[in-house]
């Protein structure tokens with residue numbers, strides 16, 4: 001039978017029972033299950049407070065809003081990330097200012113960041129892209145020194161660590177996404193976490209129409225709530241997160257070994273000495289970018305699903321072009337041309353990992369050794 005290996009697959013087992021129990025309880029909208037999920041998630045990351053919301057984009061928008069970011073403020077955002085990191089900034093009326101990323105880790109470049117700070121800069125959003133932590137210590141120092149807020153976008157980095165501390169616990173606030181492809185999922189969902197009680201109280205207020213008493217509304221909010229059904233799923237997912245992240249890390253180790261013979265043609269993912277990478281994505285770089293399309297097609301025709309994260313740096317997205325953004329960020333542009341994401345998820349068998357390795361080797365040999 002033709003083998004097809006998916007790029008992402010959620011691990012759903014005893015989650016089903018937990019969700020069915022909530023369905024049977026009759027309390028399916030926002031309820032006590034959500035509070036339990038919030039407490040357990042905050043405890044897991046090592047912060048004091050958490051507010052579950054509808055998705056990661058809303059989580060980021062609300063975090064920015066409650067931290068006081070608004071009209072005319074500049075927010076430093078990596079040029080190479082999922083678009084939501086920057087659109088959340090637009091959603092509160094602020095201005096994203098794009099910063100280049102390190103070619104090695106795909107994460108925000110500290111030197112370029114320092115050059116982009118102006119007297120209108122209010123905050124930095126540090127994205128832990130693909131599950132590798134950004135240099136949070138350097139970012140904390142800069143934020144303190146320049147009196148900026150630090151917000152972590154940990155949408156892709158549940159359980160990742162920097163200097164043995166979980167990402168999400170370094171900033172003034174952090175957000176996570178629980179979209180279906182993430183290292184843990186609630187289908188759709190998000191979380192804002194912080195050690196600042198006021199921040200989380202305010203997020204909770206805004207996610208529920210600014211309601212201070214039944215049908216009494218003090219602020220402009222919206223319906224950004226998470227349901228109990230989602231929270232029940234999230235609680236079970238959280239329990240297995242460390243185990244599943246370890247499987248991702250093991251798969252990465254196996255692929256690193258299997259693919260080490262390709263160093264002439266590709267670069268493997270980096271894990272800096274102080275970092276614990278949780279491999280939301282196993283991102284390789286094809287050294288001769290013009291061969292990427294051929295490699296991706298070859299993998300696809302042999303049943304290995306891949307993706308390009310991301311085909312455009314943010315400053316070249318049609319949205320930002322239409323807003324007048326021009327040139328920026330050499331590494332981001334370079335990465336958008338050579339990055340290729342391979343399957344690494346915990347549902348891969350040993351044979352699958354071996355097959356991905358062997359297939360990539362043969363695709364590289366087919367595509368990259370012909371002169372063009």
Ligand SMILES: Cc1ncc(COP(=O)(O)O)c(C=O)c1O
Pocket residue numbers: 055056057058081082084085127153155156176177178179188189190
């Ligand atoms: C880096 C990053 N930030 C924010 C988000 C937004 O999360 P959501 O899709 O839950 O709105 C994502 C989702 O993929 C993401 O990857």
